Amino acid sequence: MIGILAQGGSGPVIPDFGGGGAGNSCVRDNGFFCWNWFQQNWSDTFQPRLIEHIELTVVALAIGFVISFAAALFAYRYKWFDFPFTTFSAFLYTIPSLALFQVLVGITGLTLATALIPLVTYTLLILFRNTLIGLQEVPDEVREAARGMGLTRRQILWRVELPLALPAILAGLQIAAVTVVSLATVAAFVYDHGLGSPIFDAINRGTFKTELIGAGGLAILLGIASYAFFAVIQRVATPWARYRRA
Amino acid sequence: MITATVFQFFGDNTSLLLDQCVWTLKMFGAAFGIAVLIAVPLGVWLGHIHRGAFLAINISNVGRALPSLAVIAIGLTIFGLGFLNVMIALVILAVPVILTNAYVAVDGVDSDLTEAARGMGMTGLQTLWRVELPIALPLLFAGMRTAALYVVATTPLAALAGADGGLGDVIANQASYRFVGVVTASLLISLLAFAIDGLFALLQRSATPRSLRGRRGIEAKGSVLEAT
Numbered sequence: 001m002i003g004i005l006a007q008g009g010s011g012p013v014i015p016d017f018g019g020g021g022a023g024n025s026c027v028r029d030n031g032f033f034c035w036n037w038f039q040q041n042w043s044d045t046f047q048p049r050l051i052e053h054i055e056l057t058v059v060a061l062a063i064g065f066v067i068s069f070a071a072a073l074f075a076y077r078y079k080w081f082d083f084p085f086t087t088f089s090a091f092l093y094t095i096p097s098l099a100l101f102q103v104l105v106g107i108t109g110l111t112l113a114t115a116l117i118p119l120v121t122y123t124l125l126i127l128f129r130n131t132l133i134g135l136q137e138v139p140d141e142v143r144e145a146a147r148g149m150g151l152t153r154r155q156i157l158w159r160v161e162l163p164l165a166l167p168a169i170l171a172g173l174q175i176a177a178v179t180v181v182s183l184a185t186v187a188a189f190v191y192d193h194g195l196g197s198p199i200f201d202a203i204n205r206g207t208f209k210t211e212l213i214g215a216g217g218l219a220i221l222l223g224i225a226s227y228a229f230f231a232v233i234q235r236v237a238t239p240w241a242r243y244r245r246a
Numbered sequence: 247m248i249t250a251t252v253f254q255f256f257g258d259n260t261s262l263l264l265d266q267c268v269w270t271l272k273m274f275g276a277a278f279g280i281a282v283l284i285a286v287p288l289g290v291w292l293g294h295i296h297r298g299a300f301l302a303i304n305i306s307n308v309g310r311a312l313p314s315l316a317v318i319a320i321g322l323t324i325f326g327l328g329f330l331n332v333m334i335a336l337v338i339l340a341v342p343v344i345l346t347n348a349y350v351a352v353d354g355v356d357s358d359l360t361e362a363a364r365g366m367g368m369t370g371l372q373t374l375w376r377v378e379l380p381i382a383l384p385l386l387f388a389g390m391r392t393a394a395l396y397v398v399a400t401t402p403l404a405a406l407a408g409a410d411g412g413l414g415d416v417i418a419n420q421a422s423y424r425f426v427g428v429v430t431a432s433l434l435i436s437l438l439a440f441a442i443d444g445l446f447a448l449l450q451r452s453a454t455p456r457s458l459r460g461r462r463g464i465e466a467k468g469s470v471l472e473a474t
Contacts, residue, residue, distance in 0.1 A: 032323060094395075094439050098402045099417045099432030106425040175310070182313035189406060189418070199319045203408065209323040216319030223311040 027210065034210040045198055045211075050218055053194035056187070057180045057226070060116055064123030064176060071124075072131035073157075082132065089125035097122070097183045101190045115187035115194075122183055123176040130172025134165030167238045174230035181223045195219045248426075252433065255426045263416070267434055270412030273401050274442070277336035278394055285341045286386070289348025293382070294374050302349035309342025314400050318407045327408030335407075336400060340393040347389020351382035383453040391446035398439045413438075 026034035038046070068089075075081040092100075100118040108114045138161045146160045162169075188196025195215045202211035256263060292298040318335045325331035355378045363373040405411025405418040416423050416431035423431070 094399070094436050094443075095432060096399050096402050096414075096417070096435045096439075098406070098414065099428065099435060102417055102420055102428045103425070103432060105420065106428070178311045181311075182315070185313050185315040186403065186406075196315060199315060200406070202319070203322070203327075203406070207322050207327060207408075212319045212323050216316040219313045219316035220311075220320070223313050223316070224308065227307060227311040 030206075030209055032209055033213045037210045038214045041211075041214075046214055046218060049195050049198055049215065050222070053181070053184055053219070053222060056115065056119065056184050056194050057177065057222075060119035060180050060184070061123060061173065061177055063116075064120045064180075065127055065173065067120070068124050068127035069131055072128050072135065075128075075132055076135045085128060086125070089121070089128055092121040093125045097186050098189065101187055105190050110191060112191060112193070115184070115191040119180050119183055119187065122179055126176045126179070127169075127172045130168045130175075131165065134168025134172075135161050137168070138164045167234060170230060170234045170237065174227060174234070177226040177230060178223055181219070181226050185219050195222070248429065251426045252430050255430045259427075259430075263413075263430065263434060266413045266416060266431070267438065268412075269410060270398070270401050270414070270435070270438060273332070273336070273404065273412055274394070274398050274438075277333055278340060278390075278397050280333075281337045281340035281344055281393060281397075282390065284337070285344035286348050289345040290352050290374070290379070290382070290386075293349045293352025293354075294370070294378060296353055299349070299353070302346055302353075306342040306346035309339065312339065314339055314403060315406070318403060322407060329404075329409045332404040332407055332409045336397050339400060340397050343393040343396065344389045347392075348382070348386050351385035351389075352378050354385075355381050384450055387446060387450040387453055391443060391450060394442050394446055395439055398435070398442055402435060 024034065024036060027037050071081070071085050075085060097118060100121070101114060104114040104117055108117070142160060142164065143156060146156045151159065184194050185196035185199065188194050188200055195218055198211050198215035199219075202208040202215065205211070289302060292302050314335065317338055318332065321331040321335050325334060352374075359377055359381070360373055363377045368376065402411055402414025402417050405414035411418065413431040413435050416427050417435070420428050
């Protein structure tokens with residue numbers, strides 16, 4: 001399925017983009033963006049791919065968050081754990097996404113797990129570091145005041161430290177979400193899922209422009225939307241940080 | 247077991263892999279160089295005149311939200327398959343981080359210092375060159391370091407966009423190079439990324455005045471954290 005990718009450059013483009021038939025000259029000529037074709041294929045191509053992409057992002061983010069949150073709490077309590085986990089997740093982070101997807105094909109095959117595992121691993125470093133640093137930066141006076149009020153260690157964590165670390169945690173989720181949206185498009189190379197699928201499909205059909213712009217545009221919008229989503233959450237969830245950040 | 251086969255694969259295909267490494271580095275160098283030429287002067291100048299904060303800061307937020315493959319896909323419709331498109335996409339992905347860091351670095355120089363420089367009779371350009379830039383350098387390098395990692399990590403995608411992808415060609419073509427080839431090429435890309443990151447860490451360190459070394463704010467900004 002992959003070897004065909006490079007062929008489009010040579011020779012005339014053969015207009016076999018379907019959908020429009022003889023009646024749709026825009027599609028036949030591979031026009032810049034054929035709104036008709038996009039509309040006709042919205043419900044069976046673009047919309048389901050968009051939903052898949054969102055699902056994949058949410059699931060990867062949720063799993064990544066659970067793992068890194070637990071790891072960060074552990075590292076906050078037992079300081080020795082910080083270095084090995086940071087090193088491990090930083091190592092995973094430097095592997096190029098395409099490579100990790102391809103390597104996993106050899107292990108987990110062409111399955112959803114192959115797409116999901118790398119997406120989760122790329123969130124670990126960001127989420128772990130941000131949660132841990134957020135907790136560590138809680139001022140000592142605040143912690144001592146809480147202890148003076150008779151709060152137990154667990155109460156201090158959940159009622160004082162974590163709320164104060166929330167802006168850092170949300171900032172981590174924001175970067176992680178944007179990263180996952182981006183890498184999930186690459187995941188389609190190994191697992192036919194999400195907005196990357198129509199992109200690869202369009203390349204294989206001889207760079208079909210309408211499909212490239214439709215899917216690429218949706219992916220970009222989704223990236224910006226997820227960034228904005230967490231920006232809004234940050235504002236709503238941490239009203240006290242609003243003035244400081246400015 | 248896998249290490250042995252990786253070494254064997256490397257031994258059997260040394261010249262091919264080295265060629266692909268060189269091509270990957272060339273792609274990186276060209277895209278990164280162009281991005282620096284665009285982003286550094288612009289960011290430094292905006293920081294110097296303290297204008298355009300909104301643009302300079304938000305551009306990296308938007309830039310970070312752009313999925314790399316989507317940028318390549320949109321580029322394909324304008325520039326077609328091949329090297330040019332990939333190069334433009336890499337530049338687009340690298341510019342925002344460098345620009346924002348350059349702006350923040352110069353804009354954030356203590357105004358007491360720039361005013362003192364003015365008071366000593368320095369012109370605007372002299373202030374920029376002798377006072378603001380030396381102080382801004384560590385943060386400026388931090389931005390370049392992040393962008394450099396981002397660009398190296400994205401070069402393999404060129405193979406998916408009908409361009410010569412360097413090591414990405416090996417990674418994307420599991421059918422020919424098999425599992426061991428993919429692993430070997432991935433390791434080489436990671437090694438390149440580590441080497442480039444190390445190089446920039448050194449540059450960043452040597453650009454930091456001795457008295458400021460070890461301060462967290464400056465070092466932390468350059469960590470792998472922000473790259474993708």
